[in-house]
């Protein structure tokens with residue numbers, strides 16, 4: 125056991141850490157962060173890191189933004205809390221909903237607030253069910269997501285998620301209403317010699333076949349992240365969403381775009397849907413909605429869905445869904461200010477301008493002996509580490525090569541996230557070109573150290 129500091133010992137004794145290997149954690153211990161400024165954070169031992177994952181894909185405007193800090197203080201001192209239940213309201217929620225209606229990449233009638241991305245996607249599922257009951261189609265309830273999707277961890281959103289660790293031992297997916305179609309990862313799942321366009325066409329056929337197997341009248345919605353994030357940063361193959369949307373349109377199936385990571389500039393457009401030619405019926409938002417200065421999520425509701433909900437309310441009374449803190453005044457005020465900053469600073473345009481440099485440095489790492497695929501778009505990237513580049517042979521998952529590489533990269537002053545053996549990179553959107561160089565220089569040193577470790581421990 126390494127010699128832990130007293131606060132680290134207390135952590136190990138007192139906390140269940142989310143999304144953590146509870147067994148190896150007892151030996152590795154926590155990194156306790158104590159402060160942040162711009163794109164940097166500092167830990168309790170005084171080490172400074174470039175935050176290469178923007179917290180959890182969320183701190184878009186970085187740390188210590190004075191305007192946001194002032195906004196939070198002001199709202200807390202004016203009205204620290206009121207809810208939106210039963211007709212109560214408040215200015216920040218109204219202003220934010222209006223703003224999102226204008227900005228969204230889809231027609232929006234109303235906005236519904238939650239506290240997180242999971243709650244947003246849970247609400248999407250419940251709204252789809254409510255809508256189909258309201259319009260007299262009670263059999264149309266199944267939701268299709270994709271293998272390797274990440275949509276959250278509540279029971280419905282974890283059921284949408286397509287990752288084994290979110291299902292195993294939790295008895296998920298729940299019930300028979302959650303289906304998963306093929307993952308659009310060309311590097312891993314394309315057949316030898318299959319072009320991206322042919323691969324996309326095959327995935328659309330898979331989806332069509334799944335819908336017909338289940339019965340089109342039983343499928344309510346399809347949900348997808350424009351670029352998959354926590355499943356390993358997977359950029360869809362050429363033409364993918366075009367052919368997928370053509371299938372959905374045949375069967376009256378709603379398209380929900382999960383913009384929790386891709387919303388607000390990450391891909392160089394305000395929303396990922398715009399970058400990838402998606403025309404969703406609804407979007408889920410969270411994370412960069414407040415630049416992570418407070419928890420907040422949102423779901424957009426289209427006119428037809430809202431009309432049906434309204435009719436249902438006339439029949440059965442109260443719309444029985446909502447979270448105490450959904451649209452919390454401080455979070456909503458932060459949302460309004462964050463969106464104002466994104467527009468004023470043309471944050472999406474800024475990303476579009478610096479993304480080529482980020483992507484060029486990322487893709488240059490595909491020459492590294494550990495890297496099987498370097499992939500990304502805008503200011504998000506993934507590096508898939510493999511045992512054999514030529515055959516794409518992965519490492520044995522029990523060797524924890526991704527986690528070990530992440531620890532070595534952290535020693536070089538860079539925080540990233542291991543997703544299995546894929547390294548996720550997603551810096552704050554305010555990162556400068558010099559800081560992009562600093563990020564990739566540290567990443568390169570860390571990967572060299574990881575390669576040395578793989579050789580030393582004979583992990584190939």
Ligand code: PMP
Pocket residue numbers: 180181239240241242243245274275276277349353354382383384385410411
């Ligand atoms: N959807 C996507 C695309 C996400 O990346 C995440 C979180 N990583 C979620 C939903 C869940 O959000 P939260 O953790 O706020 O519940």
